[in-house]
Amino acid sequence: MPLLTIENLTHSFGASRALAGAGLAIERGEIVALMGANGAGKSTLVKILSGVIAADSGTINLSGRAFKPRNPSDASRAGIVTVHQSTDLIGAPRLTVADALMLNRFADRSTRFFVSRRGVRRDAQAMLNAANISLPLDRDFGDLSAADRQLVAIARALAHRAELLILDEPTASLSLQESRQLFDVLLRLRGEGLAILYISHRTADIEAIADRAVVMRGGCVVGAFARPIDFSAAIETMIGRKLDxxxxxxxxxxxxxxxxxxxxxxxxxxxxxxxxxxxxxxxxxxxxxxxxxxxxxxxxxxxxxxxxxxxxxxxxxxxxxxxxxxxxxxxxxxxxxxxxxxxxxxxxxxxxxxxxxxxxxxxxxxxxxxxxxxxxxxxxxxxxxxxxxxxxxxxxxxxxxxxxxxxxxxxxxxxxxxxxxxxxxxxxxxxxxxxxxxxxxxxxxxxxxxxxxxxxxxxxxxxxxxxxxxxxxxxxxxxxxxxxxxxxxxxxxx
The missing domain is CATH 3.40.50.300 (P-loop containing nucleotide triphosphate hydrolases)
Known part of the structure; x- marks a missing residue:
């Protein structure tokens, strides 16, 4: 049984229909690349999965159960966590890496009122260890590279016991070396059974890590391409006509x-x-x-x-x-x-x-x-x-x-x-x-x-x-x- 199954998903913004019966299935331990031009419906699909907006109709099943998140916290508790392109909201200058890792817990009302610096460092290090990520806990978050901020976001996501990780243009501001560092982490997580939905415009990224590519156009999934991915066919499917x-x-x-x-x-x-x-x-x-x-x-x-x-x-x-x-x-x-x-x-x-x-x-x-x-x-x-x-x-x-x-x-x-x-x-x-x-x-x-x-x-x-x-x-x-x-x-x- 697939981890995630989406069937006939629709959503409209006023008279504009963003999703028109989208369907998708993702297995555990699989990296699926999501391709599509502006307005294809990718962002709307991700917002629904993340609990930001609700679908008008259609069904989503996660681990065999109906999935209808009312907000991002619902989605996170169910096991779907999204890491957005901008990592500015993950932390801020003058916060340490440990603080940035623990921000969600600080905001949780069930967390005890008093916390110790030693406890924060201990729990933050446990989060990094669980993700097999090495970062200095006392470093200023504002001094981190874009790649390291992505790693902080991923470590926080995995601390929520994520089953599906959604990454939105994660390499947009990364160097080639930083991108490879991120890919190493993602491939290892895939090997541990995590499902990853990877939104990217870069064929090099998709070719490096995706098990298959799914193409959206006009609010629907219109094509799927397994490795080795035929990018000529994928682009033609995306734009709806032959390149020549x-x-x-x-x-x-x-x-x-x-x-x-x-x-x-x-x-x-x-x-x-x-x-x-x-x-x-x-x-x-x-x-x-x-x-x-x-x-x-x-x-x-x-x-x-x-x-x-x-x-x-x-x-x-x-x-x-x-x-x-x-x-x-x-x-x-x-x-x-x-x-x-x-x-x-x-x-x-x-x-x-x-x-x-x-x-x-x-x-x-x-x-x-x-x-x-x-x-x-x-x-x-x-x-x-x-x-x-x-x-x-x-x-x-x-x-x-x-x-x-x-x-x-x-x-x-x-x-x-x-x-x-x-x-x-x-x-x-x-x-x-x-x-x-x-x-x-x-x-x-x-x-x-x-x-x-x-x-x-x-x-x-x-x-x-x-x-x-x-x-x-x-x-x-x-x-x-x-x-x-x-x-x-x-x-x-x-």
Whole structure:
């Protein structure tokens, strides 16, 4: 009999259905990797198992008994413990490792009122011994590495006599060596009969420790893959189409090189990488939050700097000291948060569609400071027609537009003047399907420049790009064609 059996689990948030009949079984002594894109239902499933929310319908059985946790404490007492990606709540600076290990007991009302330091150390050491984990009890929790904090969380989980351990992106902030240390602990625990549900975007993690991978899409489990895991098939199951079909519109760029990076490092400790973009080429970079995508675009646009390496624009050294330098060199950028970086506040003058488009071009369009000739309104009218912006006219406030039409206005800003390189950071964030299609069509219609797009959604990357790269731990790795299956999952955040 499986340790955990889930059948026909459903849950909705208002009109949005997060789980639509999910089913899953996990055996004792098994590591199951859970894969899926944003919105697939992974987080909702974990919240139900953890007692954070209740299922609308369906059944969960744990060790042959009905399992309906009302809160995380219920789940923990039943034997299901979740270790989240962020370990900040496990302890705090100025607490010792022993204190962090014992926090749950301190909060337990059944615990005796007076506790001794010797007793705390004794019980904390027993928790570490039971998990076969070695950590200094008197060390400040705030000084621990991310990997050691994960080990503290696991030791606490096992102290609850966990039968199922759920790990949510445990290696997101770990180095390779720290990840291997964690894997050693997990593999040993699996050998002792513990079941582990491992949520990860990293194929290297899944390949290293998972007995099988389960894929979610649209609130359902749509595929399962035993070792050796066929990641090409897993990714195709996850996105619901063939990888080669997703890239049917890819073009082979033959134009001159616009941007070149040689031995570039985003951080002093990150691996160097090279990058080349040609005129007419659309390149997408996908990767998880914090992987370095925005940092790279910011360095190219003069907001930040490379830690090391060389950068060239049209074969000339490119070292922008500010965005003004980058714009003067022919580089345009739409940043991730359009509300704070690209749109004037609602109460300020200049929040119209026309003014939004003209903002970075005022000095060129009106060199004497006189707003004459109607250039702003003309460009706004062109943008409304070209991009299908739904607005009452050029003078409509951008704050009356939908998110997709606001993003079109930001794109239109950089369509109004020639440029050599367009940088787009999460251009489809908060954009509906129709607006996304219009933006993609506008992006791919231009062949007079190169375009570099950062997106955390690999489906968006496949839809818009000629070539895809994955950024992992501040370095770039190729992910084109069917070979993308081994790396593109790194671009999927939970």
């Amino acid at each position: 079909v997703a890239q049917a519109n890819a073009r082979q760029a033959t134009g001159p090189i616009v941007l070149g990076l040689r031995d570039a490092r985003l951080l002093p400790t990150s691996e160097p990488f090279n990058l080349t973009l040609r005129q007419g080429e659309v390149v997408a970079i996908t990767g998880v939050l914090g992987a370095g995508k925005s940092r790279l675009l910011s360095a190219i646009f003069g907001v930040g700097r490379l830690s090391d390496g060389e950068m060239f624009l049209d074969s000339k050294p490119h070292l922008p000291r500010s965005p003004a330098d980058a714009i003067a060199a022919g580089i345009a950028m739409a940043a991730e948060d359009r509300h704070s970086s690209s749109l004037m506040p609602p109460a300020w003058p200049g929040n119209s569609l026309a003014a939004t488009i003209s903002l970075p071009h005022l000095a060129r369009w009106y060199p004497r400071g006189l707003l004459l000739g109607g250039r702003e309104e003309y460009e706004a009218e062109q943008a409304i027609r070209r991009l299908g912006i739904k607005a009452t006219g050029p003078l409509a406030s951008v704050w009356t537009l939908s998110g997709g039409n606001q993003q079109k206005a930001v794109i239109a800003r950089w369509e109004a003047e020639p440029s050599r390189l367009l940088l787009l950071d999460e251009p489809f964030q908060g954009v509906d399907v129709g607006a996304r299609r219009d933006i993609i069509e506008a992006i791919r219609s231009r062949t007079d420049r190169a375009m570099l797009i950062a997106t955390s959604d690999p489906e968006e990357a496949y839809e818009v790009a000629d070539r895809i790269l994955v950024m992992d731990r501040h370095t770039l790795r190729p992910a084109s064609g069917s070979a993308a299956a081994n790396t593109v999952i790194q671009g999927i955040s939970t």
